[in-house]
Amino acid sequence: MSDTKIYQASTTAPVNIAVVKYWGKRDPKLNLPTNSSISVTLSQDDLRTHTTASCSSTFASDTLLLNSQSQDTSGARTQACFRELRALRAELEASNSSLPKLSSLPLRIVSENNFPTAAGLASSAAGFAALVRAIANLYELPATPTELSRIARQGSGSACRSLFGGYVAWEMGSKDDGSDSLAVEVAPASHWPTMRALILVVSAEKKGVSSTSGMQITVATSQLFQRRAEIVVPAAMEAMKKAIKEKDFESFGKVTMMESNSFHATCLDTFPPIFYLNDVSKAAIRLVEDINNAAGKIIAAYTFDAGPNAVIYYEEENTAAVAGVIKGALGGLEGWASREIEPKESSALDARAIGVLRDGVSRVILTQVGEGPVRTQESLIGADGEPVKK
């Protein structure tokens, strides 16, 4: 009689927002980058993917359900994650014959985000980190987060950084097989727990060029890109690690802003050019510049991924001067209720920029540095193997 048990395990995983940007692959199949990167992991209280991985001989095939929508699992990236994780499980099974042969069973993955997909936040990092972490839990793999990062990277490059909390580096590595292209902790969240992030979600007309295709066009056509990969980013990596270790926000903020600008500059230098920043993004930059000028030093730092949303980092002690001032100018937006922020009037803000932001920002998200994936007993799959109806 065959084993018809439903095996399952669940995890949550966080979003991360890079402060030294990943842009460009030296190997598109293995998602090996042209430069290293560093990110801050954001709190899962505000932004997280929750994933349950299960396997059973009663399942017909590998399936993936995200926010109740069936997803294609035949893509090379998802397949690579499944294959690598099954291989690690098969090694365990080979060395201990008492273990159930999970590696050969079909997988059923159910996943949910606690933030609106429409917000345009890069959810693939949290998604692939949760998928890999959940299956590793299911398979009871002894692999460390860094070992798992090699696998998550093949799902989505930046996913490798979401296997850690706090401040995380993705070291690009040099080997052709990608075995040394891994995520490592720069510092845990507890080292610098006062880091806050305010996200201005910009209502974009439509999705621009996807990051996957965009970065490869940049590598192929930008005449400034090589300089960025070879000279600019290695210097930024060193400066950023030092800033994090010393909890030096002024350095952290300056490198963060210059890195974002450098990345978007190489997008503009791509042919045809790629524009992720729009006039609303530029108004957010002006807002941060005005806040910093009023403070006489860098107390807020903007960064933009492959889209118009502004992520603004600041320290808790400057909540009034950053989040408070922004709430004073943009208090009408959705999202302020999640934290107690006292709105503060400021005469230092450019009125035109504020008008552009009022028209173009759809909501704010208030969050902070947070922990890495957390195992949870809360399951998205019932004992019958079916997704839990909510």
Added chain:
Amino acid sequence: MSDTKIYQASTTAPVNIAVVKYWGKRDPKLNLPTNSSISVTLSQDDLRTHTTASCSSTFASDTLLLNSQSQDTSGARTQACFRELRALRAELEASNSSLPKLSSLPLRIVSENNFPTAAGLASSAAGFAALVRAIANLYELPATPTELSRIARQGSGSACRSLFGGYVAWEMGSKDDGSDSLAVEVAPASHWPTMRALILVVSAEKKGVSSTSGMQITVATSQLFQRRAEIVVPAAMEAMKKAIKEKDFESFGKVTMMESNSFHATCLDTFPPIFYLNDVSKAAIRLVEDINNAAGKIIAAYTFDAGPNAVIYYEEENTAAVAGVIKGALGGLEGWASREIEPKESSALDARAIGVLRDGVSRVILTQVGEGPVRTQESLIGADGEPVKK
């Protein structure tokens, strides 16, 4: 009895729009650039400065009137032009004592543009070229346009290119005194007379960072700039000269667009970042991309100076496919009447981009490659030495 005669001479001078961009000074006082550049001189039928230079012992001091507004002549740039031209005149006077001693007489310069200053077109190039050419005419200097370019460059860097018609290079030179940083003709307008330009004048909210201060912040802070100056531009200079010599529009257009993007990328990589392109500029880029995609090759090329206006180059044979299609989409704008262009419907254009352009473009200017400064008998100063009232 002293000489109370009013001496005078007049010229017109053209606007030029760079296709390999000048951005960055290695010597701000002498306006010595960090890289060479190439421009197309535009027809004076559409865009020109008209300048009369006069001198007389009856004048109290050096004065400059531009569009009936008195201008400060005490600035280092204007003073440098006056001083250099007077020195050349003084040499002539020293070698031929029969010449009147104009070099010691106060100068009165009167200047008018035939295009609205509000259009945001860089008028300083035409302005300083006309000023230098008019005084050289007044002083009857035997200097060649290249020799005069050394002087005009000190007024405004790009002015040196407006001393020639057609296709003009400003070779950066290497000497500290700037004596080899000069404009030279790449090809006369007659070599490739079919070059057309359509300018979309964008209604900017306000003037951004001035190019003079902006380019020095770029030199000081952009980490990508050095690569542009040392590697990217020298290659673009060679490719552009070849394209012009061979009248190869596809190469001309590709280098023009990539050069504009590269320049604006280094602006974005400046800290704090400089943005000259806005969402309307980006819509103009999309418009050109759509036109080229419909044609299956590059028949139109955008370029942007230190502002949001789009200059679109195309060849006469593609008037219908470029200017006709743009008129079909943006026919309601001011400026179309200056040329006979048949509006043409096209389904290849992005509707969103057209909407942005309809809202954000204030007028079009239709023009073409043109000649260099032309001496004229039409004077802006009467026989009494007073500006002619219009």
